[in-house]
Amino acid sequence: MAFPFDCAVDGPAPSLGRALLARMLWLLDRILEPVCLLCQQVTERQHGLCDTCARSLPLNKTPCSVCARPIETGSICGKCLSKPNDFDHAIAPLLYREPISEMIRALKYREKLAFARTAAGIMSETVLRAAEKKPDLICSVPMTTTALRKRGFNQSALIALFLGYRLGIPVSNHLLRKVRETAHQSDLSARERRGNLKNAFRCQPRVAGRHVVIVDDVLTTGATVNELARTLKKAGAARVDVWVCARTD
Numbered sequence: 499m500a501f502p503f504d505c506a507v508d509g510p511a512p513s514l515g516r517a518l519l520a521r522m523l524w525l526l527d528r529i530l531e532p533v534c535l536l537c538q539q540v541t542e543r544q545h546g547l548c549d550t551c552a553r554s555l556p557l558n559k560t561p562c563s564v565c566a567r568p569i570e571t572g573s574i575c576g577k578c579l580s581k582p583n584d585f586d587h588a589i590a591p592l593l594y595r596e597p598i599s600e601m602i603r604a605l606k607y608r609e610k611l612a613f614a615r616t617a618a619g620i621m622s623e624t625v626l627r628a629a630e631k632k633p634d635l636i637c638s639v640p641m642t643t644t645a646l647r648k649r650g651f652n653q654s655a656l657i658a659l660f661l662g663y664r665l666g667i668p669v670s671n672h673l674l675r676k677v678r679e680t681a682h683q684s685d686l687s688a689r690e691r692r693g694n695l696k697n698a699f700r701c702q703p704r705v706a707g708r709h710v711v712i713v714d715d716v717l718t719t720g721a722t723v724n725e726l727a728r729t730l731k732k733a734g735a736a737r738v739d740v741w742v743c744a745r746t747d
Contacts (some may be wrong), residue, residue, distance in 0.1 A: 523615075531708060535612055536597055545619030546612055555620070556593040558745055566590035566745045579717050583720060585712070585727035585738045590745035591624040594716050598744050602715050606653050614653060617715060617743040618660030623739065625665065634708040636662050636675040639722060642700065644679065657743070658713040673710075674726060675700045680707065683722065691721035699729045706734030717742040 534540050534548035543549050562575035566588040569575045588696065592598045604610035605617070638654035646652055653716055655671040662669035680694045714727050727738040 516663065519659055523663070535610075535616060536601065540612060546616040551597070555598055556595040557581075558590050558593050558721045561590060561745065564588065566717060566742070567739075568745065568747055583727070584724045584731065585720075585740050586739040588717060588720075588723075588742065588745075589621070589624055589628065589630070590742045591620050591715055592744040594718075594744040594746045602653075602744065603742045606649075606715065609650070611651070611656060614656035615660050620739055621657070621713075621743055622661055622664040625661075630739075631709070632665075632709040633737075634666060635673065635705070636667050636669045636711045636713055636741075638669075638671050638711060639714045640671075640674045640676040640724065642676045642679055643674075654714045656682060657715060661741070663712060667711075670702075672706065673702050674712075674729065675702075683718070688719045688721065691719055692725075695721055695725040699726055701733040703733055705730055707736050708734075709737040709739070710735050711739045713742050714740070714742045716744050716746065718746045 529718045531541050534542045534551050535546040536551040537548060540548035540550065544552065547555075553590075558566065560569055561567065561579055562569050564587060565575060565583060566579040567575045567577070594602075601613050601616065607615040636658050638652060638658040641649070641652050652671070658669050658671060661667070676698055677700050678698055680698050681690075683691050683694065686694055710730055712723050712730075714723065717723065723740045727735075727740070730738050
């Protein structure tokens with residue numbers, strides 16, 4: 499099947515990381531029971547879900563063409579018109595409602611890592627349908643070393659790895675670093691979130707003139723991805739897009 503991207507770069511060169519990921523996917527297909535990850539009763543059909551559970555997902559049918567916020571009329575939401583984002587474009591195929599909200603919470607807080615494959619599969623289908631221009635690089639929202647040790651994994655990095663594998667795009671989960679601890683974003687107002695993240699990130703100097711995609715699980719106020727986009731563009735990135743699984747209302 500023809501790849502529906504404009505060719506911005508050649509496909510990623512074979513690497514030990516990609517070989518290990520391919521082996522992991524092969525093992526997952528053979529070790530895990532092929533039942534739906536949500537209902538755990540019916541055989542899965544695609545991305546770990548059965549047809550019934552896949553149809554129950556809350557689709558983001560009318561997203562803002564910039565930030566992917568669900569809107570009722572027009573193509574760009576009022577917030578994007580009044581205050582432009584630092585990122586260029588966002589894709590969010592689903593709304594952060596049940597059952598997708600429970601799926602993402604299970605991934606992040608109960609180590610249900612198989613849901614990273616589900617999120618990446620849903621996201622990759624949306625990217626392909628939208629015929630997005632192929633980026634040069636995918637990266638994930640970083641965690642501090644302390645937070646990563648506490649949780650044991652970075653769910654955004656897992657989703658990014660699956661996405662890169664499915665779409666044939668290089669992934670660099672070390673491109674961005676979070677250099678200081680911050681308060682939990684969920685406990686703060688939109689204004690407090692922006693101040694909370696100021697100068698919290700650093701970028702490796704490898705992005706000059708490049709098109710970079712930031713991958714995360716959920717997009718809420720956009721404070722985190724805006725700060726990351728700002729950091730990437732200060733380092734010379736020409737374009738920064740955001741791909742997430744779900745968007746809050």
